[in-house]
Amino acid sequence: MRAVITVIGTDKIGIIAGVSTILAEAGVNILDITQTTMQELFTMIMLVDISKAVVSFEHLSGRLSAKGDEMGLKIKIQHEDIFKSMHEI
Amino acid sequence: MISPREILETINMISNENLDIRTVTLGISLRDCVHPDIEIASRQVYEKITRIACDLVKTGEEIERDFGIPIINKRIAVTPISIIGESSRGDMAQIALAMDRAAAELGVNFIGGYGALVHKGYTEGDRRLILSIPEVLARTKHVCASVNIATTKAGINMDAVAQMGFIIKQTAELTAESSSIGCAKLVVFANAPEDNPFMAGAFHGIGEPECVINVGVSGPGVVHSALKKLSPEADFSQVAELIKKTAFKITRMGQLVANEASRRLGIPFGVVDLSLAPTPVIGDSVAHILEQMGLEKCGTHGTTAALALLNDAVKKGGIMASSHVGGLSGAFIPVSEDAGMIDAVRCGALSLDKLEAMTCVCSVGLDMIPVPGDTSEHTISAIIADEAAIGVTNNKTTAVRIIPVQGKKAGDPVEFGGLLGGGVVMPVSNYSSSIFAQRGGRIPAPIHSLRN
Structure with a gap:
C-alpha cells in the first residue's frame, strides 16, 4: 500500500532528515521524492510504501504531524488513492 | 507518480476551498421490525439500527484519516416509519424516541425516515404518523421527518398539502423556544427520491436493499x-x-x-x-x-x-x-x-x-x-x-x-x-x-x- 506525504511551509535545514528518520523508524520505505516551490512556499512530496510499516497509519500520521508542528510546517500523509482517483481515469 | 501539481491541487481543494464529503448515509430497512406491540417494535428498531450501524462513525473517521478528506456527517436513513408502525397499537412517537436513542448511542447527528408517502392518499398508519410529527420533532434531537405529498404519476394530494400547513405551524409552535428549529427537520416532498443521503429528507425507500451506503x-x-x-x-x-x-x-x-x-x-x-x-x-x-x-x-x-x-x-x-x-x-x-x-x-x-x-x-x-x-x-x-x-x-x-x-x-x-x-x-x-x-x-x- 502506498501513501503520499506532503510537507508545506518555509524551507529550512533538516526537513528531509526529520521526516525520513520518522519513516525509517516506522519501517516505511521512500519510493520517490520531489521538491518544488509553490507560491513562495516550500513543498516536498514523498511517495512511500507503507505495506511493511511497523506502526499503525494513525500513529505515523500523528508523528509526522507533530514533527510538522515542531518545525513550523504542515506535514500530511494520505493514501495514494485519493490523488489517483481524482486525477486518473 | 501523479504530478506534484495534481497532488497540490487536491490538497488545496481540501485545505483552502472546503472540499469535503458532506455525508456518508447508511440506509437500513426496518421492515423486519414490525410488531403488534409498539414497545417491542421500538426495541427491535433500536436494536437493528445500533447493530447494523455500530461501526459507521468509526469507519467514517478512519476513511477521513487515511485519505485526508473530511467527512462532515455520518448519518442513517430508515424505512418510512408509517410502514413500520402501522401494524402496532399505541403511540408511533415511541419509535421516533427509539431512533433518537440509537442515533445518540451511535454518535450520528441525524437519522431520517420518520415519514410517510401519501401522494395518492393516506393509510391509517400514515395518518397516525403525520399527526405525531410535531411532538416527535419537539421531543427528539436527531430525528428528521419527511412526507411525500405529490408525484408526477399520482398528482398532488391536496388534503395532505392542507394538513402539512398545520403540521409545520404546530411544529414551529412546539419548538418556539429554539427559533422553531423543529421545522428545519421536516421536509415536504414532491417526487421524493428513495436513495437521497441528505437530511432532513433522507429515508430508505421500499425498493432499496436490506442496507446500503449512499x-x-x-x-x-x-x-x-x-x-x-x-x-x-x-x-x-x-x-x-x-x-x-x-x-x-x-x-x-x-x-x-x-x-x-x-x-x-x-x-x-x-x-x-x-x-x-x-x-x-x-x-x-x-x-x-x-x-x-x-x-x-x-x-x-x-x-x-x-x-x-x-x-x-x-x-x-x-x-x-x-x-x-x-x-x-x-x-x-x-x-x-x-x-x-x-x-x-x-x-x-x-x-x-x-x-x-x-x-x-x-x-x-x-x-x-x-x-x-x-x-x-x-x-x-x-x-x-x-x-x-x-x-x-x-x-x-x-x-x-x-x-x-x-x-x-x-x-x-x-x-x-x-x-x-x-x-x-x-x-x-x-x-x-x-x-x-x-x-x-x-x-x-x-x-x-x-x-x-
Whole structure:
C-alpha cells in the first residue's frame, strides 16, 4: 500500500532528515521524492510504501504531524488513492 | 507518480476551498421490525439500527484519516416509519424516541425516515404518523421527518398539502423556544427520491436493499475558486466546461469514499448524490458561484439562468465520475445555510418568488427559509402546493422546508446554529390563499405522466 506525504511551509535545514528518520523508524520505505516551490512556499512530496510499516497509519500520521508542528510546517500523509482517483481515469 | 501539481491541487481543494464529503448515509430497512406491540417494535428498531450501524462513525473517521478528506456527517436513513408502525397499537412517537436513542448511542447527528408517502392518499398508519410529527420533532434531537405529498404519476394530494400547513405551524409552535428549529427537520416532498443521503429528507425507500451506503458530495467552494481563475471574458461554453471538469474531480472523491465505506463496512454501495451543498462557512456558497458568473447579487435577473447552467454542468461532470448516481443530484439552495444567499436576502436582492423560480432548475426546492411566525397554515399549504406543482409538472423532485419562526416578523434576524445557519426572516404574500388551501382532494397528474 502506498501513501503520499506532503510537507508545506518555509524551507529550512533538516526537513528531509526529520521526516525520513520518522519513516525509517516506522519501517516505511521512500519510493520517490520531489521538491518544488509553490507560491513562495516550500513543498516536498514523498511517495512511500507503507505495506511493511511497523506502526499503525494513525500513529505515523500523528508523528509526522507533530514533527510538522515542531518545525513550523504542515506535514500530511494520505493514501495514494485519493490523488489517483481524482486525477486518473 | 501523479504530478506534484495534481497532488497540490487536491490538497488545496481540501485545505483552502472546503472540499469535503458532506455525508456518508447508511440506509437500513426496518421492515423486519414490525410488531403488534409498539414497545417491542421500538426495541427491535433500536436494536437493528445500533447493530447494523455500530461501526459507521468509526469507519467514517478512519476513511477521513487515511485519505485526508473530511467527512462532515455520518448519518442513517430508515424505512418510512408509517410502514413500520402501522401494524402496532399505541403511540408511533415511541419509535421516533427509539431512533433518537440509537442515533445518540451511535454518535450520528441525524437519522431520517420518520415519514410517510401519501401522494395518492393516506393509510391509517400514515395518518397516525403525520399527526405525531410535531411532538416527535419537539421531543427528539436527531430525528428528521419527511412526507411525500405529490408525484408526477399520482398528482398532488391536496388534503395532505392542507394538513402539512398545520403540521409545520404546530411544529414551529412546539419548538418556539429554539427559533422553531423543529421545522428545519421536516421536509415536504414532491417526487421524493428513495436513495437521497441528505437530511432532513433522507429515508430508505421500499425498493432499496436490506442496507446500503449512499454518499453526498459537496464542494461549492471548489467550483467558486475555479471560476475565479477564469478570465472575465470567458464565454458560457468555457464556464460550463470548467464546472464540468471541477464537478468530475469532486465526484471522484465521493465515489472513492463510497467504495471504501462500502468495502470496510461490508455494506453494498448505492449511489453518489451529485450535489453542491453549501454551508454557512465563507467560501462554501452556491450563491457566490452564481455571482462569480457576473451577477452583482444572487437573486437579480439572470440568476435562474446561471443556476440552470451550474446545475446541468455539475451533473454532466459528475455522472462519468461515479458508477451509480442518484438521490437529489443537483445544486442545493438552502437559504439559511448559504452565506451568499443570506447576504442576498438581507440586502433585498433575493425574494421568495425568485427562489421559487430557481427551484425549477435545480435540485430540491424552497429550502431552509425562515418566514414570519404569524404566517397562516393556509399560506404555508399554498407555498407547498406551488412547489409541488413545479415538481410534478417538470418531473423533478421539489421540497419545502420552511420555518415560520415564532415571534419573528419579516426582516428580523434569526439563528439556527451549526450547519443550519441563520439569516433574515423573509416576507410572504399578505393576500390570502385560505379557500384554495382548504379545497382538498387531488390535483390530477399531468398528461405527460402517461408515458406508457
